[in-house]
Amino acid sequence: MKFISKYRRHKxxxxxxxxxxxxxxxxxxxxxxxxxxxxxxxxxxxxxxxEEGQTIFLKGCSSCHGLNAEGGAIAPSLIGVGAAxxxxxxxxxxxPMQDMSQQAMRKKPVYNDEQVAALAAxxxxxxxxxxxxxxxxxxxxxxxxxxxxxxxxxxxxxxCHNFAGxxxxxxxxxxxxxxxxxEPKHIYEAMITGPQSMPVFSDKIITPEEKLSIIKWIxxxxxxxxxxxxxxxxxxxxxxxxxxxxxxxxxLIGIAVWLTAKAx
Amino acid sequence: MSKELEPLADPGLPEHIHRKADIDPIAxxxxxxxxxxxxSLSAVGTLLFIYSFFFIKVDQFIFLPIxxxxxxxxxxxxxxxxxxxxxxGIGAVHWAKxxxxxxxxxxxxxxxxxxxxxxxxxxxxxxxxxEAAGLGRRPLIKRTLIGAAALAGLPGVxxxxxxxxxxGKELEKTNWKSGTxxxxxxxxxxxxxxxxxxxxxxxxxPELLPGQKRTLEDIGKDAVLLIRLRPAEFQLDEERLSWxxxxxxxxxxxxxxxxCAVALYEQTTKHLLCxxxxxxxxxxxxxxxxxxxxxRPLPQLAITVDGExxxxxxxxxxxxxxxxxxxxxx
Numbered sequence: 001m002k003f004i005s006k007y008r009r010h011k012x013x014x015x016x017x018x019x020x021x022x023x024x025x026x027x028x029x030x031x032x033x034x035x036x037x038x039x040x041x042x043x044x045x046x047x048x049x050x051e052e053g054q055t056i057f058l059k060g061c062s063s064c065h066g067l068n069a070e071g072g073a074i075a076p077s078l079i080g081v082g083a084a085x086x087x088x089x090x091x092x093x094x095x096p097m098q099d100m101s102q103q104a105m106r107k108k109p110v111y112n113d114e115q116v117a118a119l120a121a122x123x124x125x126x127x128x129x130x131x132x133x134x135x136x137x138x139x140x141x142x143x144x145x146x147x148x149x150x151x152x153x154x155x156x157x158x159x160c161h162n163f164a165g166x167x168x169x170x171x172x173x174x175x176x177x178x179x180x181x182x183e184p185k186h187i188y189e190a191m192i193t194g195p196q197s198m199p200v201f202s203d204k205i206i207t208p209e210e211k212l213s214i215i216k217w218i219x220x221x222x223x224x225x226x227x228x229x230x231x232x233x234x235x236x237x238x239x240x241x242x243x244x245x246x247x248x249x250x251x252l253i254g255i256a257v258w259l260t261a262k263a264x
Numbered sequence: 265m266s267k268e269l270e271p272l273a274d275p276g277l278p279e280h281i282h283r284k285a286d287i288d289p290i291a292x293x294x295x296x297x298x299x300x301x302x303x304s305l306s307a308v309g310t311l312l313f314i315y316s317f318f319f320i321k322v323d324q325f326i327f328l329p330i331x332x333x334x335x336x337x338x339x340x341x342x343x344x345x346x347x348x349x350x351x352x353g354i355g356a357v358h359w360a361k362x363x364x365x366x367x368x369x370x371x372x373x374x375x376x377x378x379x380x381x382x383x384x385x386x387x388x389x390x391x392x393x394x395e396a397a398g399l400g401r402r403p404l405i406k407r408t409l410i411g412a413a414a415l416a417g418l419p420g421v422x423x424x425x426x427x428x429x430x431x432g433k434e435l436e437k438t439n440w441k442s443g444t445x446x447x448x449x450x451x452x453x454x455x456x457x458x459x460x461x462x463x464x465x466x467x468x469x470p471e472l473l474p475g476q477k478r479t480l481e482d483i484g485k486d487a488v489l490l491i492r493l494r495p496a497e498f499q500l501d502e503e504r505l506s507w508x509x510x511x512x513x514x515x516x517x518x519x520x521x522x523x524c525a526v527a528l529y530e531q532t533t534k535h536l537l538c539x540x541x542x543x544x545x546x547x548x549x550x551x552x553x554x555x556x557x558x559x560r561p562l563p564q565l566a567i568t569v570d571g572e573x574x575x576x577x578x579x580x581x582x583x584x585x586x587x588x589x590x591x592x593x594x
Contacts, residue, residue, distance in 0.1 A: 148450075151450050152450060155449055155450060155467050156467055159525060159528050159539055160528050168539070170528060170530055171530065171533070171535060171537055171542075171544060171555075174530065176528075194463045194464070194531055196531075196532060197530040197531055197532050197533070198531060199463055199464060199465040199491070199529050199531045200461055200463045200464035200465070200531070201464065201465070202459055202460055202461055202464045202466075204453075204455065204456070204459030204460075205448055205455065205459060205460065205464065205465075205466040206448075207451075210451070225325065225333075225335070226333075226334075226335060227322065227323065227335055227338070228335070228338060229334065229335055229338040229339065229342065230331050230334055258357075259357060263283050263361040263362055264283060264284060
């Protein structure tokens with residue numbers, strides 16, 4: 001105690017106290033927010049899938065989507081969106097949202113596969129909607145056709161997701177995300193549910209076989225090596241132009257200065 | 265005229281300052297070595313090019329910081345050729361700047377006009393030649409030559425005709441006629457209204473008649489985007505509302521600004537965005553331009569259903585699709 005009273009008027013005392021307070025607050029907060037996840041795990045042991053999903057929903061989703069998934073001022077209704085929508089949004093980490101920005105982005109999923117399945121079962125129990133899929137059901141390697149997929153992709157997807165599936169900008173901060181490294185089932189679910197800005201691609205417009213072809217083309221584009229040298233993000237003339245304008249012209253200007261400098 | 269105004273005296277050349285290499289043999293030797301090193305680097309670059317060309321496999325990849333996985337074959341070829349050319353140039357400039365003479369030398373210009381004797385001789389030779397050819401005595405040859413030379417210029421002018429013929433009314437017409445079925449692109453399948461759920465889009469083209477072929481020009485004018493909304497979301501006048509069917513609305517996909525394919529549809533905002541210049545169209549208000557350089561809304565295609573429930577065009581487009589042109593009537 002003597003030690004504390006000795007240093008309490010030290011000029012470093014206040015900053016240290018503030019740091020300690022902030023750290024303590026941070027740990028308390030993370031402990032508080034981590035609690036729901038561990039609670040749901042114990043609940044899963046004694047309740048059915050739908051009830052478990054409802055429990056997760058009430059804790060993790062209802063503050064925005066409403067206690068009965070009816071939606072609210074800041075979040076849409078989830079009645080009738082189907083299990084596929086939940087599997088896509090939660091399985092890719094887009095939901096729950098990190099912040100109220102223009103668009104939910106792909107990140108490390110908050111819930112594990114069983115929890116996603118439970119949430120999907122709960123949302124599907126509210127009203128019928130597209131069912132969620134597993135990667136085994138998406139038989140793109142067997143039933144897809146890369147050439148057809150390329151044509152379909154250029155006609156239906158390339159305008160937003162870029163001709164090489166790298167993604168692109170939309171209006172006011174929204175964007176079409178890159179398709180590289182996305183699980184086949186998530187690509188399929190996105191096409192049938194139309195998440196966020198993306199429109200729906202109905203099965204009669206793009207048949208299930210055609211959807212598999214699109215996935216096969218995306219996977220082919222993903223594994224395509226950059227035989228031509230550095231890809232520069234595969235977004236076309238913008239990065240190429242930027243590179244040559246900044247580095248190419250910079251080099252030329254440097255050489256011009258050196259050429260005209262008087263030798264000593 | 266004031267007598268004080270004297271022309272400026274010629275300041276002459278600035279005093280010549282010798283470079284280090286001019287006075288110090290050690291510096292000269294060093295400069296010589298530097299030039300030799302630069303030329304050798306160029307040789308190494310060329311050898312790297314040859315080595316990469318023959319001995320690095322085209323699908324060999326190496327990992328580089330920042331660049332990531334990079335094709336070693338292309339990298340070697342590119343770096344080798346760049347070094348081969350770059351260091352020859354750099355070496356030559358360094359050579360010139362350090363070792364070659366740097367005294368300023370005045371080169372006097374001479375008159376461009378030839379000597380009078382040469383000029384007279386040329387005129388005489390030309391006259392003698394014309395006399396020998398006998399053009400004055402043989403008017404037939406002279407006239408036919410003039411005629412042939414004048415005609416020879418004509419093909420050059422005539423070939424300009426290949427830039428035509430003028431399109432006439434072609435730009436105003438598309439293959440959409442009253443009753444043409446809407447089919448998917450690609451796939452050519454007819455579409456029923458029930459095939460589209462709310463929020464769904466479809467890229468469509470007019471159905472081909474038997475024996476008809478679709479050209480790129482056709483697709484460039486006929487491409488249409490089909491969007492389904494909730495009917496309550498439309499803010500259309502009576503006529504335009506009658507052009508939709510159960511919330512399904514059809515627009516020409518060709519931007520009214522520069523003709524890019526406008527198909528970036530944001531389902532949440534109901535905005536259509538053109539990827540080329542960011543013109544933004546509000547689908548709920550008949551593709552009204554709400555942002556960007558486009559001057560007109562996208563032309564709307566009136567649609568309805570036939571007896572089998574397939575979506576068909578009610579009537580052709582009422583205006584020319586795509587960007588403006590001089591003869592455009594609307």
